[in-house]
Amino acid sequence: MKQFFIFVKKEFFHIWRDRRTLLILFGMPIMQVMIFGFALTNEVKNSKIGILDLSKDEATAKLSERISASQYFDLVENLKSSSDIDASFRKGDTKMVIIFPEHFRESLLHSNSVQVQLIADASDPNTATTLINYASAIINDYQDELMGETKLPYTITTQTRMLYNPQQKGAYNFVPGVMAMILMLVCTMMTSIAIVKEKETGTMEVLLVSPLKPIMVILAKAVPYLLLSIVNIISILLLSVYVLDVPIAGSLALLMFTSILFIITSLSLGLLISSFTASQQTAMLISLMGLFMPTLLFSGFMFPIENMPIPMQVISNLVPAKWYYYIVKSVMIKGLGIEAIWREVLILTGMTVFLLTVSIKKYNVRLA
Amino acid sequence: MTDEKVITAKALTKKFADFIAVNAISFEVSKGEIFGFLGANGAGKTTAMRMLCGLSLPTSGEATVAGFDVYKESEKIKKNIGYMSQKFSLYEDLTVKENMRFYGGIYGLTEKRIKEKSQQVLADLHMEAEQNKLVKSLPLGWKQKLAFSVAIFHEPAIVFLDEPTGGVDPVTRREFWEMIYQAAQNGTTVFVTTHYMDEAEYCNRVSIMVDGRIEALDTPTNLKKQFNTASMDEVFLQLARKAVRQAD
Numbered sequence: 001m002k003q004f005f006i007f008v009k010k011e012f013f014h015i016w017r018d019r020r021t022l023l024i025l026f027g028m029p030i031m032q033v034m035i036f037g038f039a040l041t042n043e044v045k046n047s048k049i050g051i052l053d054l055s056k057d058e059a060t061a062k063l064s065e066r067i068s069a070s071q072y073f074d075l076v077e078n079l080k081s082s083s084d085i086d087a088s089f090r091k092g093d094t095k096m097v098i099i100f101p102e103h104f105r106e107s108l109l110h111s112n113s114v115q116v117q118l119i120a121d122a123s124d125p126n127t128a129t130t131l132i133n134y135a136s137a138i139i140n141d142y143q144d145e146l147m148g149e150t151k152l153p154y155t156i157t158t159q160t161r162m163l164y165n166p167q168q169k170g171a172y173n174f175v176p177g178v179m180a181m182i183l184m185l186v187c188t189m190m191t192s193i194a195i196v197k198e199k200e201t202g203t204m205e206v207l208l209v210s211p212l213k214p215i216m217v218i219l220a221k222a223v224p225y226l227l228l229s230i231v232n233i234i235s236i237l238l239l240s241v242y243v244l245d246v247p248i249a250g251s252l253a254l255l256m257f258t259s260i261l262f263i264i265t266s267l268s269l270g271l272l273i274s275s276f277t278a279s280q281q282t283a284m285l286i287s288l289m290g291l292f293m294p295t296l297l298f299s300g301f302m303f304p305i306e307n308m309p310i311p312m313q314v315i316s317n318l319v320p321a322k323w324y325y326y327i328v329k330s331v332m333i334k335g336l337g338i339e340a341i342w343r344e345v346l347i348l349t350g351m352t353v354f355l356l357t358v359s360i361k362k363y364n365v366r367l368a
Numbered sequence: 369m370t371d372e373k374v375i376t377a378k379a380l381t382k383k384f385a386d387f388i389a390v391n392a393i394s395f396e397v398s399k400g401e402i403f404g405f406l407g408a409n410g411a412g413k414t415t416a417m418r419m420l421c422g423l424s425l426p427t428s429g430e431a432t433v434a435g436f437d438v439y440k441e442s443e444k445i446k447k448n449i450g451y452m453s454q455k456f457s458l459y460e461d462l463t464v465k466e467n468m469r470f471y472g473g474i475y476g477l478t479e480k481r482i483k484e485k486s487q488q489v490l491a492d493l494h495m496e497a498e499q500n501k502l503v504k505s506l507p508l509g510w511k512q513k514l515a516f517s518v519a520i521f522h523e524p525a526i527v528f529l530d531e532p533t534g535g536v537d538p539v540t541r542r543e544f545w546e547m548i549y550q551a552a553q554n555g556t557t558v559f560v561t562t563h564y565m566d567e568a569e570y571c572n573r574v575s576i577m578v579d580g581r582i583e584a585l586d587t588p589t590n591l592k593k594q595f596n597t598a599s600m601d602e603v604f605l606q607l608a609r610k611a612v613r614q615a616d
Contacts, residue, residue, distance in 0.1 A: 006473035010462065017461045017502075202455025206519075209421050209451040209528075211443065212474050 003212060007220035014194070015224055025190070029182045029232045033239045036174040047095040047131055050077035050088045055104035063116075063142055067098065072134045089121055096120040096131045108146075175240045176328035177301030179259070180321040182236065183229055184266050184295045189287035191225050191270030196283040199274075214363050222267045229263045230256075249335030258331065258341070261348050262324040268355035269320070275362040295321040323347050372399040374526055374557045375420065380429035382415050389415040391580035392429060397573075399525075402548060402558045404568050407577030408608045413561050414530070416577070420559070421528055422446050434525040447475070450519040450527040450556075454534055458515050460504035464495060467503060468518060475522035489517045509540030513547060520551055527551065529560040533567065545570050565600040576604060579613045 015022060051067070053060050068075035077088055079097065088094045099117040101107070107114040118135055120128035195218070198204040207217050233256070240246040248255060269291065277283045297303060298316035305316050316322050323344040330336040330344075338345070375397035382390040390412045397403045407413045418424040420433050422442030431438045434448040451457075458467045465486060472482035490496045493513055503511060512532065520527050529548075533541045545567065552558050560571065568574050568588060575585040584591055584607060588600055595603045 003474050003476060006470060010459070010466070010470050013462055013466060014459070201460070202453045202457050203459060205423075205453045205455075206451055206457040207474070208423055209446060209449065210471075210474050211446045211476070 004216055004220055007212070007217070008223050011194070011221060011224040015228070021190070025186060025228055026232070026235075028185070029178070029236050030239065032178045032182065033175070033236055033244070036178055046074045047072060047127070048076045048093045049073045049131075050079050050085070050094050050097045051075060052079040052082065052085065052097060052099045054102045055100050057103075057105040059105040059108060060100040063100070063139065064098075066138055066142065067135060070134065070138060072131070085119065089119075094121070095127060096135065098135060174301075175236065175244070175246050176325050176332060177299065179233065179236055179328055180262070180299055180301065180325045181292070181295055182232055183259070183263055183324075184291055184321055185287075186229050186232060187225055187263050187266030188270040188273065188291055189284060191222055191267050192273040192277070192283040192287055193280050194225075195221050195271070195274035196277055196280050200279055215360065218271060218360075218363065222271070225267060225270075226260075226263055229266075230260065233259050246333075248332050250331035251337065254338060255328065255331045258324070258327045258345060258348075261345065261352065262320065262327075265320045265324075265348055265352040265355065268352055268359060271359040272355050272362070275359050294319050298322055299325040301325055320348060320351050323351075373397065374399050374435070375403075375431070375433050375559065377416075377420070377431040378429055380416070380419060380431050381427050382412075382419060382424065383427045388580050390419070390426075393577070393580075393582045394429075395575055395582060395585055397526075397557055397559065399557055400552050400555050402552050402560065402570065402572045404571030404574035405559060405561045405577070406563075406568055406574055406604060407561075408611060410613055411577040411608075411611065412580040413577055417528055417530060417559070417561065420445075421449060421451060448525045450522065450524040452515055452519040452527070452529045452532050454531040456511060456515060458503050458511060458518060461502060463500050463502055464490070464506070464514060465499045467514070468521060471518045472521050477522055485521060489521070493517060509536055509543070512536050512540065513544060516544065516547055520556060524556065526557040526559060529558065531561055531563065533562065533564065541567070565604055568600045568604070574600070576607050578607050578611050583607050583610070 015025070049067070051064050053064060064075070067073055073096075077084075077094065079085060079088060082099070085097050085099075088097060097119045099119070101115060101117070104114055116139055118132050120132055122128040195204075198207065198221075204217075208214060237248065237255075241248060270287070273283055273286050273290075277286060294315075295301075298305065298312070298319040299321040300316075301321075305313055305322070308316070327341045327344050327348075330341050334340075373396045375395075377396075378394050379392040380390060380394070381388065381392050393416060405413055405417065415424065419426050419438060420431060422433075422438060422445045426438060433445045436442075436444040436448070438445065459470070462470065468486045468489065469482055472485065477485070486499075490499050493510070495510065495514070498506060498510075503514070506514070516529070516532065519529075533544055536544065541564075548558055548560070548570075560567075562568060571588065573585065573587050574591060575582050576591075577583065584594070584603070586594065591603050592598065592600065595606055597603055597606070
């Protein structure tokens with residue numbers, strides 16, 4: 001055991017002395033969260049909207065006022081007819097148009113039900129959804145207030161239309177995506193490079209001739225990256241909660257547990273890569289092209305998997321990040337518990353066991 | 369040199385599929401001996417050495433290293449040997465001292481022992497001033513000597529040197545061989561592969577491998593007599609030319 005710690009300590013020396021890598025290790029997560037985070041929040045605040053009020057009554061005036069008073073919206077245009085809508089979007093500034101139908105107040109009071117139409121520019125699906133959600137929330141608030149006053153079941157339903165991107169399934173939450181990406185990169189690429197480096201410099205041979213068991217060598221190489229990745233997760237979570245106001249809706253313990261599971265999956269993948277590559281460049285290329293790209297493409301983070309052709313959907317199941325992304329989204333954003341994600345956790349566990357078994361076997365074969 | 373045998377090999381063989389890398393080699397090495405293990409590239413030296421180091425299981429034949437069986441006791445063998453590869457085997461981004469601590473540590477030496485031994489090695493190499501420098505900042509000759517000191521840091525019974533002096537200048541090579549003699553005098557057996565025939569002359573006994581077999585094994589003086597030449601170079605060339613196998 002003492003030998004193991006001496007080894008781990010040596011690994012930390014390697015990481016510490018390589019300042020550039022260190023910067024990537026810790027700078028990248030912060031940078032990515034900032035880039036993704038502020039790109040998102042800036043757009044949603046003060047978004048330009050138009051309102052087409054065909055009713056012009058007390059209720060619509062009140063609703064319009066509330067919507068334009070909110071920090072998210074900036075009412076720039078009062079449209080006169082439905083033919084103006086298209087022109088307004090085409091000018092490019094308007095992100096959303098809210099349409100109140102004729103006789104809004106009467107319908108609400110007499111038939112207890114009325115529809116508001118929300119039309120959003122979904123060429124940026126993320127912003128579009130966010131805007132729709134905010135507007136719906138304001139309308140719902142108003143509806144609740146009315147109900148509170150009269151005890152009558154008033155319902156204002158919102159009908160939404162996404163312009164330019166009708167399926168609009170790409171509403172991604174970037175924090176889970178960034179977490180999956182960073183962990184994949186740090187754990188898989190860095191571990192495989194660290195191990196292959198020993199092969200390249202010839203020190204691996206010396207280690208194999210030493211009384212250290214190969215499995216110990218490999219574990220000792222992986223431990224520092226496990227610890228660093230946990231630090232990274234914590235910093236991403238802190239940033240998202242305190243800087244970006246993305247709260248952790250579900251259990252933090254569950255989130256950490258599943259993250260550590262995913263870290264181990266990624267580490268095993270790194271081990272596997274290192275077992276069949278001989279140079280650092282190859283290991284890096286395989287990690288980047290073979291893992292980073294699929295993670296980006298097939299995790300559902302950037303592109304909705306449902307829209308892909310069936311063969312691609314099948315392939316996406318092989319990408320560990322897909323399952324982790326789903327888990328983080330469920331736990332962190334939706335606040336779901338283990339009952340909602342046990343299947344994904346099992347799949348990740350299975351992948352980890354498989355990868356570990358194969359890579360340890362490969363190391364033993366090398367020795368035979 | 370005593371008559372105690374620290375390495376014995378009897379008909380040691382390694383096959384990869386239908387390729388016989390090492391073909392029934394037999395030899396013995398005595399305690400404190402400097403044993404030169406020669407052969408052209410691809411003759412099977414590395415494979416033979418890997419079997420003796422416990423990195424690779426023989427296909428057939430017998431061998432013991434430091435009294436332990438290569439089939440069943442490779443863990444015990446590993447504790448009793450040192451190894452220096454042809455590639456430079458220290459960590460460039462660790463300091464001289466950290467390298468010694470690390471290698472001493474993985475061989476299970478105590479903190480106290482590591483400290484004493486480090487001081488002694490630094491004094492022997494006149495490197496006290498460099499102990500906290502990163503290894504990559506040292507000249508190659510120093511690195512090589514340091515690597516050898518680290519390979520025998522845990523005082524193994526046998527040290528395996530795989531082409532240890534590649535790319536080193538003649539002066540340093542000379543100094544390096546003085547270190548090898550010193551180690552042998554202290555009772556460490558030295559098993560060395562080399563391509564330099566002047567180095568072969570420094571060995572107590574030399575074996576020359578051709579196509580997986582040991583074609584000649586004797587002292588350099590006897591070998592020169594046997595092949596009727598003045599230099600080991602000629603001995604080696606006469607044997608190596610017989611090779612059928614291509615170097616890999």
